[in-house]
Amino acid sequence: MSDVAKVLDCSGMLCPMPVVKTRKAMKEIEVGEVLEMISTDPGSMPDMQAWAKQTGHELLSATDEGNNVFRFLIKKTH
Amino acid sequence: MADKQKRLALVASRGTLDWAYPPFILASAAAAMDWEVGVFFTFYGLPLLKKEIDAKVSPLGNPAMPMKMPFGSEGFQNIEWPMPNLLMANIPGFESMATGLMKKMFKNKGVATVEEMREACIDMDVRLIGCQMTMDVFGFSKDDFIEEAEVAGAAAFLAFAAEAEVNMFI
Numbered sequence: 001m002s003d004v005a006k007v008l009d010c011s012g013m014l015c016p017m018p019v020v021k022t023r024k025a026m027k028e029i030e031v032g033e034v035l036e037m038i039s040t041d042p043g044s045m046p047d048m049q050a051w052a053k054q055t056g057h058e059l060l061s062a063t064d065e066g067n068n069v070f071r072f073l074i075k076k077t078h
Numbered sequence: 079m080a081d082k083q084k085r086l087a088l089v090a091s092r093g094t095l096d097w098a099y100p101p102f103i104l105a106s107a108a109a110a111m112d113w114e115v116g117v118f119f120t121f122y123g124l125p126l127l128k129k130e131i132d133a134k135v136s137p138l139g140n141p142a143m144p145m146k147m148p149f150g151s152e153g154f155q156n157i158e159w160p161m162p163n164l165l166m167a168n169i170p171g172f173e174s175m176a177t178g179l180m181k182k183m184f185k186n187k188g189v190a191t192v193e194e195m196r197e198a199c200i201d202m203d204v205r206l207i208g209c210q211m212t213m214d215v216f217g218f219s220k221d222d223f224i225e226e227a228e229v230a231g232a233a234a235f236l237a238f239a240a241e242a243e244v245n246m247f248i
Binding site: 012013014015016017019020022023024041047050051054055 | 084103104106107109110111112113187188189190195198201202
């Protein structure tokens with residue numbers, strides 16, 4: 001598991017706020033560092049994959065933890 | 079950046095509360111993916127650039143709008159209330175009530191307000207462009223709008239849209 005530089009809790013937020021907050025949080029970490037994002041919006045699963053593909057950041061993992069909790073690890077690549 | 083920066087060009091032509099959301103949702107999601115985004119606010123969409131957004135919603139003549147209550151037990155909240163047009167058209171304050179209920183429901187479910195989404199768009203450098211012609215017709219001046227708003231005409235917007243990968247009219 002990579003070291004997490006920052007944790008972003010998007011619990012309770014609906015589309016599009018998780019990706020909006022993720023973008024902002026990514027600006028606050030350095031290239032090579034990892035952001036952990038937690039969401040309760042099931043739409044975040046497809047959205048974060050699309051977001052990573054579009055931005056070019058690396059989605060290290062996307063986990064469904066059950067009870068509508070989703071956890072993402074994203075590595076800043078640029 | 080994965081590839082060349084993508085561009086989204088949106089036309090926002092409607093200004094009721096329900097229709098105020100889609101342009102700001104799409105614009106902020108695209109900007110969050112590092113796309114370049116411009117939204118052209120025209121006709122009834124133009125008031126969404128006002129300093130205070132006073133968008134309302136009416137279920138009258140809008141049969142697809144679910145009329146549900148944002149409070150009470152889950153069973154109560156899931157009831158769809160039949161609202162005959164005759165009733166909606168004759169009760170004073172029905173639209174402000176419906177607007178209040180929609181705002182409350184959105185808030186309860188965790189949807190950001192239109193103002194918050196517009197603020198997010200501004201933070202991410204989304205271009206918010208007011209239609210000059212609509213301003214002239216409806217009597218708006220640049221001072222009525224947030225200072226981040228630009229003003230342009232159809233030709234200027236089309237020149238921006240011509241270079242966009244994604245174009246939408248809302």
